[in-house]
């Protein structure tokens with residue numbers, strides 16, 4: 001493969017794809033690679049309005065605005081903070097496993113991340129169903145038309161504003177309270193930024209985690225020897241999760257970048273100022289120059305500290321804000337399944353797949 005392969009985006013536009021590990025990291029870390037794709041005439045990822053068009057979303061900010069946001073939120077998603085949520089996340093995973101045959105996706109992989117983010121944000125229990133209905137509208141698997149999506153978006157934004165206001169009057173210890181009090185010196189998030197952050201966390205965190213749980217459990221069940229090894233020794237789960245993230249992550253690729261100065265990548269390939277490039281994280285995670293026999297799925301691969309960590313959570317300034325939270329969710333989800341249902345087996349003939357941008361099973365009956 002040449003270092004910059006041309007690829008067709010879902011919009012039909014053709015964009016060069018960085019595929020080598022070093023090139024992908026260079027694009028993701030480069031100050032000359034902007035997330036502002038809101039200029040006329042640029043290639044688009046999807047037709048119609050997409051995430052690239054929202055000037056307020058965290059993922060679309062460049063420094064210095066982006067640096068400011070991340071500085072303010074620095075203390076919110078620390079591994080220590082997230083560790084304090086682990087017992088509740090583990091309990092939720094256990095509660096969701098039905099006693100007999102169930103659908104791994106609909107009954108487990110979908111509700112778990114949704115319940116986690118609801119509880120973390122402090123969404124009242126009675127609002128849960130409404131909250132799920134709105135968030136469903138933004139998911140790539142949703143069949144809602146653009147108008148319904150827009151309505152869902154505005155209703156959800158109004159709800160998020162109400163939630164923030166409620167937490168201002170009666171502060172607690174939920175994630176929203178952490179975001180309200182988060183600060184960098186005297187700088188805090190404004191009301192609008194807070195509401196947008198709540199929205200970003202839900203849209204960024206829901207589908208990705210669902211997909212990784214579904215794909216990861218599927219991958220393990222496709223390698224019964226490795227599933228059994230995990231069931232025999234669940235302390236291997238964090239290691240297995242790293243290999244799952246490398247092998248099948250992230251469910252959607254990184255976002256496109258606009259190059260703002262002529263750039264030479266580590267492979268020697270060049271990008272001219274003004275070009276738009278897609279960093280292909282999946283390809284980077286399967287680069288044979290970095291990961292020996294990349295097509296081999298091996299839960300022991302990361303047993304020794306890897307000289308080259310995978311990039312499933314991205315790299316550089318936009319690296320996943322909640323990587324530690326996602327790791328805890330994945331570990332506790334898989335640990336719950338291998339300990340409670342060590343004999344779990346899939347009905348392969350009944351697997352149904354999404355037809356949207358994120359490819360994952362929508363249904364996977366297990367018994």
Ligand code: HEM
Nearest residue numbers: 058059204205208212250254255313314318320321322326
């Ligand atoms: C296994 C699950 C997850 C994976 C594989 C994942 C992957 C990623 C990747 C690759 C990026 C960077 C995209 C780019 O640079 O173009 C990213 C950014 C982000 N993720 Fe995640 N993510 C996961 C879960 C979550 C969760 C649970 C949340 C929130 C609750 C979250 C919130 C975010 C946010 C807010 C950003 C934007 C950060 C920024 O622009 O500075 N993610 N994620």
